[in-house]
Amino acid sequence: MIAIDWTSFALGSGAGSLMGVLFFTGLALGIQLALRTERAALVLALSATLRIAALLGAGWLVAGAGVTALAGFGLAFMLVRMIAISIMRISPPAEAC
Numbered sequence: 001m002i003a004i005d006w007t008s009f010a011l012g013s014g015a016g017s018l019m020g021v022l023f024f025t026g027l028a029l030g031i032q033l034a035l036r037t038e039r040a041a042l043v044l045a046l047s048a049t050l051r052i053a054a055l056l057g058a059g060w061l062v063a064g065a066g067v068t069a070l071a072g073f074g075l076a077f078m079l080v081r082m083i084a085i086s087i088m089r090i091s092p093p094a095e096a097c
Contacts, residue, residue: 005068012062012072019058019073020080026051 030047034040055077062073 005066008066008069009072011065012069013076015058015062015069016073016076017080019055020077020084023051023055023077024080024084026054 026047030044030051034043034047037043059070059073063070
């Protein structure tokens, strides 16, 4: 039987959940800002670069704790992604003025 370090998995899951919330909050804010500016492509590119760099950096730090923590990180991030998509499907944002 495979031994799983549940403490490491829980810590990775917590980090993945936090990064998921930050990632998708940053995405929403970046899109809102891009809709209000003339340089939308620049805003979206900068937003994506910052969000991806933060996600990879956090993943790299979590990976130092082991494979179990990294698995928890990835699974929690994907769970937050699915929740964010579900929320947006249920209540789409109000139209921009």
